[in-house]
Amino acid sequence: MSNDKPHAAPAPADLDRFYGVIPAGGVGTRLWPLSRAAAPKFLHDLTGSGSTLIRATYERLSPLSGDRVMVVTGAVHRAAVRQQLPEISNKNLILELEPKDSAAAIGLAAAILYKRDPEIIMGSFAADQVIAPVEVFQSAVREAVHTAAQGYIVTIGIQPTHASTGFGYIRAGDPLDIAGAPSARSVVEFVEKPSADVAQTYLDSGSYSWNAGMFVAPVDLMLKHLEANEPVLYAGLTEIADAWDTARRREVVRRVWPTLPKIAIDYAVAEPAAAAGDVAMIPGVFSWDDVGDFAAIGRLNPAAENSEITVMGEGARVYSENATGIVVSDTKRVIALIGIEDVVIVDTPDALLVTTKEHAQEVKKAVEHLKASGDTDVL
Numbered sequence: 001m002s003n004d005k006p007h008a009a010p011a012p013a014d015l016d017r018f019y020g021v022i023p024a025g026g027v028g029t030r031l032w033p034l035s036r037a038a039a040p041k042f043l044h045d046l047t048g049s050g051s052t053l054i055r056a057t058y059e060r061l062s063p064l065s066g067d068r069v070m071v072v073t074g075a076v077h078r079a080a081v082r083q084q085l086p087e088i089s090n091k092n093l094i095l096e097l098e099p100k101d102s103a104a105a106i107g108l109a110a111a112i113l114y115k116r117d118p119e120i121i122m123g124s125f126a127a128d129q130v131i132a133p134v135e136v137f138q139s140a141v142r143e144a145v146h147t148a149a150q151g152y153i154v155t156i157g158i159q160p161t162h163a164s165t166g167f168g169y170i171r172a173g174d175p176l177d178i179a180g181a182p183s184a185r186s187v188v189e190f191v192e193k194p195s196a197d198v199a200q201t202y203l204d205s206g207s208y209s210w211n212a213g214m215f216v217a218p219v220d221l222m223l224k225h226l227e228a229n230e231p232v233l234y235a236g237l238t239e240i241a242d243a244w245d246t247a248r249r250r251e252v253v254r255r256v257w258p259t260l261p262k263i264a265i266d267y268a269v270a271e272p273a274a275a276a277g278d279v280a281m282i283p284g285v286f287s288w289d290d291v292g293d294f295a296a297i298g299r300l301n302p303a304a305e306n307s308e309i310t311v312m313g314e315g316a317r318v319y320s321e322n323a324t325g326i327v328v329s330d331t332k333r334v335i336a337l338i339g340i341e342d343v344v345i346v347d348t349p350d351a352l353l354v355t356t357k358e359h360a361q362e363v364k365k366a367v368e369h370l371k372a373s374g375d376t377d378v379l
Contacts, residue, residue, distance in 0.1 A: 014121065014145050014146050014148075014149040014180070015064065015142065015145055017119055017120055017121045017145075017149070018064060018065050018068065018120075018121050018122075018123060018145050018216075019065060019068040019069070019070065019113055019120050019121070019122050019123070020061035020062070020064065020065040020068065020069040020070070020122075020123050020125065021069075021070045021071075021072065021106065021109045021110075021113075021122050021123065021124045021125070022054065022057055022058065022061070022069065022070070022071045022072070022124075022125060022126070022127050023072045023073075023102060023105045023106060023109075023124060023126055023127065024040075024042050024054055024071055024072065024073035024074075024077065024081060024126075024127035024128075025040075025072070025073060025074065025096070025099055025102075025105060025127075026040060026041075026042075026099075026128065028040055028041035028042075028128065028291075028292075029363070029364045029367040029368075030292055030293040030294075030360065030361060030363045030364050031046075031291070031293065031294065031297075031363070032346075032351075032353065032363055032364075032366065032367045032379070033346055033348045033350075033351035033352075033353055033378060034328055034330070034346050034348065036378075036379055037076070037379055038076065039080070040077070040128075041053065041128050041291060042054040042057075042127035042128040043077070043080050043081075043084065046130070046291050046297055046300065046301075046312075047130055047300045047301065048300075048301045048312065052084055053127060053128045053129070053130065053291070054071075054081065054084050054085065054127040054128070055084050055085065056130070057125060057126070057127050057128075057129065058084075058085050058087070059134075060125075060131060060134050060137060060138065061123070061125060061141075062087075063138060064123075064138055064141055064142070064145075065123075067087065067089075069085075069087070069088060069092065070088075070092040070093075070094060070109050070112075070113070071085060071088050071092065071093055071094065071127075072094040072096065072105045072106070072108065072109055073093075073094070073095065073096065073127075074095065074096050074098075074099065075095040075096060075097055078093070078095055081093065091245065094108060094109060094112070096257065097253065097254065097257045097258065098257070098258065099262075100257070100260050100261075100262050101262040101263055101264055101265075102213070102264050102265040102266075103226070103230065103233060103263045103264060103265045103267070103268035103269065104233060104237065104257075104260050104261075104262070104263075106124050106215070106222075106265050107222070107223070107226050107233060107234070107237045107265070107268070107269075108237050108240060108241065109122065109124070110122055110217075110219045110222045110223055110226070110237075111219075111223060111237045111238055111240070111241035112240075112241045112244050112245075113219050114219040114220060114223055114241070115241045115242065115244065115245070116245070118219065118220055119218075120218070120219045121145055121148045121149060121216065121217065121218050121219070122215075122216070122217060122218075122219050122222065123141060123144065123145070123214075123215070123216040124213075124214065124215045124216075124265075125214055126212075126213055126214075126290075128290065128291060129212065129288060129289065129290050129291070130287075130288070130289045130290075130291055130300060131286055131287065131288050132286060132287050133286060133287075136284075136285060136286040137284070137286050140156050140183075140282045140283075140284050140285075140286070141156070141216065142180070143180065143181035143182070143183060143184060143282045144156055144181070144216035144282045145216055146178060146179070146180035146181045146184075147176070147178050147181045147184045147216075147280045147282065148216045148217050148218055149218070150178055151218070151221065151278070152217070152221075152278060152279060152280040153215060153216075153217040153221060153222060153225070153269065153270065153273050153278055153279050153280070154184075154215065154216040154217060154279070154280045154281065154282060155170060155187065155211065155214060155215055155216075155270065155279065155280075155281050155282075156212065156214040156216070156281070156282050156283075156284045157170045157172065157209025157210065157211065157212070157281045157282070157283055157284060158209055158210040158211075158212045158284045158288045159209060159210075159283060159284060159285050160202070160203050160208065160209065160210050162203070163196060163199035163200040163202070163203045164199060164210065165193055165194060165195060165196055165199050166193060166292065166361075167193060167210040167211060167212075168190060168191060168192055168193055168210070168211040168266065169190070169191045169194065169199075169202050169208045169209065169210060169211060170187055170189075170190055170191075170208065170209045170210075170211050170281055171187070171188045171189050171190075171191060171207055171208055172185040172186070172187060172188065172207055172208070172209065172281050172283075173185060173186035173187060173188045174186050176280055178280075181282065183282055183283050184280050184281070184282055185280065185281050185282075185283075186277070186279075186280055186281075187274045187279040187280060187281045188274070189271070189274055189275070190211060190266060190270055190271050190274055191208075209281065209283060209284070210288075211266070212284070212288055212290070213265070213266070214284075215265065215269075215270065221273075221278065222269060223238075225268075225269045225272060225273045225276075225278070226268055226269055228272070229268055229269065229272045230261065230263060230268045232260075232261055233260055233261050233263065233268065236256045236257075236259060236260045237260070239252060239256050240252055240253055240256050240257065292361075293360035293361050293363065294326055294328070294344040294346065294355070294357070294360045294363070295344075295357040295358075295360040295361075296360075297310070297312070297326060297328070298310050298325070298326040298344075298357060301326070307320065308320070308323065308324040308325075309323060309324065309325060309326070309327060309337065310325070310326040310327070311326075311327050311329070312326070312327070312328045312329070313327075313328055313329035313330055315332060316328075316329035316335075317329070317332060317333070317334045317335065318334075318335045318336075318337070319334065319335070319336045319337070320336070320337040320338070321337070321338045321339070322338065322339045323337035323338060323339065323340045323341070323343065324340075324341050324342055324343070325337070325340070325341070325342050325343035325344055325345070325356070325357065326343075326344050326345070326357070327343075327345045327346075327347070328345070328346045328347070329345075329346075329347045330347065330348045330349065331347050331348065331349055333347060335347060341356075342356050342357045342358065343355075343356055343357075344356060344357055344360055350377075350378055351378045353366070367379060
């Protein structure tokens with residue numbers, strides 16, 4: 001898709017306009033019983049690095065944004081997020097009364113930031129992703145900021161490593177001539193999670209990237225598309241934003257938030273903006289994982305030398321003989337594995353999961369069954 005936007009030289013001031021936004025939502029039901037409503041996956045160290053996922057996300061962004069970082073999370077996570085990120089000021093901790101999907105979360109951040117300064121360029125990066133090397137990620141974000149400053153909503157597309165059916169894809173168009181962003185390309189469209197055959201054609205074509213839900217955009221452009229496509233959501237978020245930095249915040253949030261429609265940012269903003277020629281992409285040539293299941297944890301935490309079992313958990317007591325897989329233990333119980341392959345065992349004080357890496361995606365079904373049967377005390 002051609003784009004006739006005038007492109008100016010990159011201004012160092014572009015980065016001075018940058019504000020990091022970290023949406024910290026989603027329980028991560030495929031990581032049950034480790035990840036739960038009260039302690040979702042972004043509050044865990046799932047990589048053995050000694051840092052929780054949300055802390056690592058903040059530390060990736062702060063060299064670019066300084067103290068200009070906003071977190072959007074559930075009200076129930078306030079204390080835990082405060083403990084992880086003591087640097088976040090109260091005015092930049094946005095607490096949702098109840099989950100309303102990504103358009104409400106990211107849209108409210110955009111609306112509040114716009115109210116404070118309409119020139120802000122926001123960058124939204126989920127709290128539960130694992131990225132390396134950090135320097136390559138930061139270089140991509142800088143390119144995205146320079147591109148956004150020219151009037152684009154910019155997504156960072158992840159270079160696919162295999163024909164995944166678990167991610168949405170972004171189809172890139174022509175290169176954009178943007179100073180400071182040599183790898184910027186136009187976006188033709190966003191496409192849904194494909195079948196295996198279609199995913200292979202995407203991989204073979206070289207024109208498709210995984211959609212990791214990373215967006216960098218001028219807040220006014222983000223809100224313009226939100227208003228055009230989801231006017232009810234836009235009106236509610238604007239009403240909350242107008243009251244946010246006033247004494248009326250509590251009353252307005254309690255009245256308006258429950259009435260907001262639930263919709264993903266991809267449908268509310270990204271897809272229609274791409275159709276209008278307002279979306280660009282920076283290729284992300286760094287490793288990326290959304291830690292979607294226990295098989296991912298196995299990938300991110302290789303087994304110790306002389307063992308084919310990945311063991312996680314402080315003080316975990318595991319014996320294995322002729323066995324492979326992953327054990328995550330939150331207890332002092334001895335776990336012995338003998339003659340079993342690709343097993344996944346997650347042991348917590350009140351729930352035990354036993355599955356295989358091949359079936360790791362299906363853990364979500366157990367959570368749905370427990371919810372339906374009223375066993376919510378372990379969720």
